[in-house]
Amino acid sequence: MTTKGKHDCSGQVPKSMGFGRRGCWKNATIERDGKWYCRQHDPEEVKRRREEYNRAWDEKYRAEKDAREAKVARARLVRQRSRQAIEALRRIVMNRIVIGDDEWSLLASIDAERILDDLEN
Numbered sequence: 309m310t311t312k313g314k315h316d317c318s319g320q321v322p323k324s325m326g327f328g329r330r331g332c333w334k335n336a337t338i339e340r341d342g343k344w345y346c347r348q349h350d351p352e353e354v355k356r357r358r359e360e361y362n363r364a365w366d367e368k369y370r371a372e373k374d375a376r377e378a379k380v381a382r383a384r385l386v387r388q389r390s391r392q393a394i395e396a397l398r399r400i401v402m403n404r405i406v407i408g409d410d411e412w413s414l415l416a417s418i419d420a421e422r423i424l425d426d427l428e429n
Contacts, residue, residue, distance in 0.1 A: 315336035316332070316336060316344065317332035317335070317336045318336070318343040318344055318349070319334075334349075340352065389426050393423040
């Protein structure tokens, strides 16, 4: 509906009680495909806002997914290194008792310390 050169927006808004829709009451300022729209309901602006929202949501989801995957990978590494540390300590104990070779025990203890340092970081 036009009155004195003004155009009504072709966009739709929810009715006051939330049931159904009715026409937007704002004055239209943009014409697209023969229909007039206010800035809020301009189809290109609506599309731009939707794409921006989806892009932000995708980035947030991707960041959360990467954080979860990093946490799982870290836990897996900790379990693996823990098993290695236990095995290295077992070798130290067994070789000291059975062989009594101090040089080998020193190397095994260095390995165990390196693994334990990795676990702390």
